[in-house]
Amino acid sequence: MSSNNKKFRSNTDLVLYFLKGNKRFFFLSIIFSILVTFFDLINPKIIQYTVDFCIDDAESDSVPVYLKGIMDALGGREFLREHLYYIAVVVAIVALLTATFRYIFRLCNAQGAEKLIQRMRNKLFEHIMHLPFTWHGENHTGDIIQRCTSDVDTIKMFISEQMLSLFRIVIRIAVAMYFMVGISIPMSIVSGAFIPIIVIYSGFFHNRIRTEFERADTEEGRLSATAQENLTGVRVVRAFGREKYEKDRFVKQNAEYTQLWINLMRTLAAFWSSNDLISGLQVMLITVLGAVFCVQDSITVGEYIAFVSYNAMLVWPVRALGRIISEMSKAGVSIDRIAYIMNSETEEDKENALKPSLKQDITFEHVSYAYENGGADVLKDVSFTIKAGTTFGILGGTGSGKSTLMYLMDRLYDLKEGCGRILVGNTDITDIKASWLRSNIGFVLQEPFLFSRTLSENIGITQKKTDFAEIRAAARIAALDETIEDFSKGYETYVGERGVTLSGGQKQRTAIAQMLVSKPPIMVFDDSLSAVDTQTDARIRHALSENTTDSTVVLISHRIMTLMHADNIIVLDHGRIAEQGTHEQLLAQGGIYKKIYDIQMQGT
DSSP states (O other): OOSOOOOOSSHHHHHHHHHTTTHHHHHHHHHHHHHHHHHHTHHHHHHHHIIIIIISOOOGGGSOHHHHHHHHHHTHHHHHHHOTHHHHHHHHHHHHHHHHHHHHHHHHHHHHHHHHHHHHHHHHHHHHHTSOHHHHHHSOHHHHHHIIIIIHHHHHHIIIIIIHHHHHHHHHHHHHHHHHHHHOHHHHHHHHHHHHHHHHHHHHHHHHHHHHHHHHHHHHHHHHHHHHHHHHTHHHHHHTTOHHHHHHHHHHHHHHHHHHHHHHHHHHHHHHHHHHHHHHHHHHHHHHHHHHHHHTTSSOHHHHHHHHHHHHHHHHHHHHHHHHHHHHHHHHHHHHHHHHHHTSOOOOOOTTOBOOOSOSOEEEEEEEEOOTTSOOOSEEEEEEEEOTTSEEEEEEOTTSSHHHHHHHHTTSSOOOTTSOEEEETTEEGGGBOHHHHHHTEEEEOSSOOOOSSBHHHHHTTTSSSOOHHHHHHHHHHTTOHHHHHTSTTGGGOBOOGGGTTSOHHHHHHHHHHHHHHTOOSEEEEESTTTTSOHHHHHHHHHHHHHHOTTSEEEEEOSOHHHHTTSSEEEEEETTEEEEEEOHHHHHHHTSHHHHHHHHHHHTO
16 A cells, blocks of 8 residues: 655645656746846846947946956947847847746746646545545545546646746846835835735735635536546436436536636636726836936936836736735645545555465454444444355345445455454454455446447456456356357447446456456355346356355345355344344245245246
């Protein structure tokens, strides 16, 4: 089982865990992002000093030493006045460097983002695969899929776009404000005053956006679950003519989901439009104020041009800063939803878990079990022994606990403290490595699940490498070989999702063959012959008895014909063992078994 049961105390811990192995890409992205920001801010300075120093007659003292040195190296003021294209070449070089650094930044960022999402998907899938069977019963498949797709994409966008943008924005604002203060302190104060205003009102919208996005995200999970259930259960929907009902239900749920997004978009529209209004007001004030200062000779024409350029460069970052704060609300919700999965406890074996032989007696000692929903006990003080190498039958009505017994034996459900124990030989199954236990117990369910693959691939899916002869031999025991031969593509016939292209009996027989390929020492047939006719049932049981002599076979069925040749049979009634014995002994008792036998035999 999974050795990773790490608890993430905060969202930051979870994000850093997902970033493991990819941090270098984002580190390089930050470095080249800083270079892009720096070179973006150089050109306005070059234009400023070109206008003031080369075109106009500003004092050379106003030119920084490093820039004056470059100009002197190019030939001095008079030479540059006659050869302004030199400056144009410098501007072009700076622009080319900026474009190069931006390309490298985007390349590193894209690689980091894709590596991040790859690791997130892998870790989520691995973690989900090791979560308890009960966890899967409590969480809708559609909602889990939505968390692993939409929420993963939201987190990727936050880390690769918004978080890096936040870093770039802070750097850009700091450097631009430094240059702006060097030009005009009053204008810098006016420009900078808008930044805290935007941050404050963004914080005001933050919680509201988060709440509305969380509702929309949760509803999307429900909508995905509805769609997934209808797509996988399309035959049932069609068979009962429920298309209109299911369509109306989906339309209603979709309308609720759409309305939640409309509400969210209204909030975002109010946020973004007010953001744009404040940013536009800032640009207008700086343009007017700069023109006044320029006329009053408080600043030069070059300084005015440079300041307006820097302020224009701040407009997008300042607007984006507010938007990023709002997007952080969405990312926070998505991280919480992913954290719910990653913080769910996976199955863990005991230290030094055992791998004993399972060709031993299986003993249930005073087993009681109730589901987590707080209902009554499904099993009540159940005790019996399944002798190794024998065939054991379990009969009982719906809800009597037949399947639960086998789920407990396979550790799909865990017995609580003081609710009995299950032994293989003298070893408690809780001391056995779960993967070892399950690999040695073959399970065939009443409703088998087949994958969207060929029949051959489905039958051999339990083994890493399976010879076709073994696949065919297993199919022959399951009375499936002749049926497959009638298919145009034989064993290469493609099985649709969940085996939709096969009949119920064909699916059950495919599942039986699938289990037989692995040759487990314990075989459980949970009403897995219910969809086949009595003649085929008899053929399969006869073939099983001849080919599984070394295995312990557990037959769960409502059909006495399936159980009557078992070495021992128990009859469950409301979670308790009402009767136990061979077929003949149970008939002689004249109890529940005898009554069911008489009813079923009347129709033969």
